[in-house]
Amino acid sequence: MTRPMRRRAALVPIVASAGALALLLTGCGGGGGGASSAATQFTYLINSENTTIPGQLTALADDQCKAENTALPLKVETVPQTNLDQKLQLLAGQNSLPVMYAAGNAPDLTKTLDKSGNVVDFEKALTDLGAIDDIEPAAVSTIKALYGGKFNVLPYQYNIEGIWYNKQIFADAGIEVPQTWDELVAAADTISKTGVTPFAASGEQGWPLTRLVGDYLFRDLGPDALQKVADGDAKLTDPEYVKAAAAVADLGAKGYFGQGVGSIDYDTAAQQFLTGKAAMFYMGSWILDSMNNPDANKIGSDNVGFMPFPAVDGGKGSIDEYPANVGLPSTLNAKVYDDKVGAWLGCIAENYGSAALQSEGSISGFKANTEVTGVAPLTQEIQTTISKSTSSVLWFEALFSTKATTTSQTNAAQLVTGAISPEDFMKLVQADLDN
CATH class of the missing domain: 3.40.190.10 (Periplasmic binding protein-like II)
Structure with missing residues (x-):
């Protein structure tokens, strides 16, 4: 969702057509281009209308995630949201999806990408990293409700x-x-x-x-x-x-x-x-x-x-x-997921929630693990409400x-x-x- 708001037009869902999804599955099937090679950069494809998430990740790359960025440098690429689904389908068909990408305007596209092996299972990945507790339980509940019971996108945005x-x-x-x-x-x-x-x-x-x-x-x-x-x-x-x-x-x-x-x-x-x-x-x-x-x-x-x-x-x-909803979420490409990408994921999980809340007053589905000061009382109230919640419903x-x-x-x-x-x-x- 998806925030179906006129003021936030960048987040309005656009459902991929059945034909496009079928082509995507065909392009990513057994006759596709083979396994992706290891990533040399932490590439991130996101809709150009969203500047908050790239800004926060860039700040992390210069600070808390500096070591991870040295090993795998962050590179942000953008596309207008209206062209996002088409771009994802094209890249998936070419076996060329970036390390991380905005997950598409509708859950169905992400589910299709998941079936073709292009989406990380975050429940497993974060558990293996010892970072599963860095995600708000309510955000996980929302994601699973939207994505057929799977935790397969990251909650950079979270709204109740x-x-x-x-x-x-x-x-x-x-x-x-x-x-x-x-x-x-x-x-x-x-x-x-x-x-x-x-x-x-x-x-x-x-x-x-x-x-x-x-x-x-x-x-x-x-x-x-x-x-x-x-x-x-x-x-x-x-x-x-x-x-x-x-x-x-x-x-x-x-x-x-x-x-x-x-x-x-x-x-x-x-x-x-x-x-x-x-x-x-x-x-x-x-x-x-x-x-x-x-x-x-x-x-x-x-x-x-x-x-x-x-x-x-x-x-x-x-x-x-x-x-609740998770805005236009992002996911990781399972075909290039390795220790370096995992290190980035662990660092994001540990630090994004606090950093976004501190610098932007922006609430995410990542826990604020460090003390945050100067946050507006209303924002802090909502953050506390989210932290106390263990489950959610959709709309x-x-x-x-x-x-x-x-x-x-x-x-x-x-x-x-x-x-x-x-x-x-x-x-x-x-x-x-x-x-």
Whole structure:
């Protein structure tokens, strides 16, 4: 994921076509170009839009990983994200993938590369290096959920999602942080009577609304709720799944998203919260840049709280399972993995988390193993939350096809405005999943 955000267009997934994947498998099959030779450089292919990860690795190469860099010098190569999948397919077909590379815009491409022997098994590699404990368990959980139970990408980026709330609005209304869905609805009702919009949300993007549907399902039916749909063991049109869409639609029917939610874009929704016009904002931790920016955050970062999506009474899910994603992850080429590459991997695992947090305030799925100072309190709060978490869930469309994802997100606003019923919303998405 995948952060399906307009502001972070560099991370929007682009699914490789079935034909392209078939060609990739053919190119990497038994008649391919033979085993890759040992690497002479630690080459890294990444999308050109991402400058944070290369910058951090370059800094490590000059400091904590200097010895590893002397043995195998870091060399960063870039390609526009829109061309990434095509480039990976071409290189794989030529048996010429670099040592490390951005893993593709969709999990299916990485799974295909894995089948053709181009992806390192990080559970084994990091265990062999004694570095498996340098990875946050929640990040491993997210990766395995996305990649068919395998730990085969590195979490240079890691985001959890939840509800940001205005502490002052809550205090003025006498509201405690909701622990259950019913308490959340009651809080929204109390807030709406004060003239403040309970929830800021972008109907134009759609996914901030469908996230709520997915989270309700995870809390009600358990963390495997959408895996069952992907496996064909359940359908979105089943009554217990429609219930989740109905719960979110009811928020809209009561006016809790305010006026004109269907025409509100991401930036406007964020501004509503950051200027105190809305009490709550469901969003991922990538919003921390804005939360910590006094020019953008007019309510003040010390007035912002973060809570998990609440429990559903009688539900099978846990409030401690945060929806999460790993951005556009990277992986290592198994065909050139050797002791020198392993040394780099061990050094990255030990040092990247602290270095990125210290220099950029950037949260990753690597543990911060050394003391970090001067980090914004909100960022530190999220980092601590991640460190305490042992498992995670995905998001509503994580396992959907591209077509079903588009249908879901383009119809989200109609769901909360009452233009379509919860039953019809789920029917539309399930129809694309069935085809």
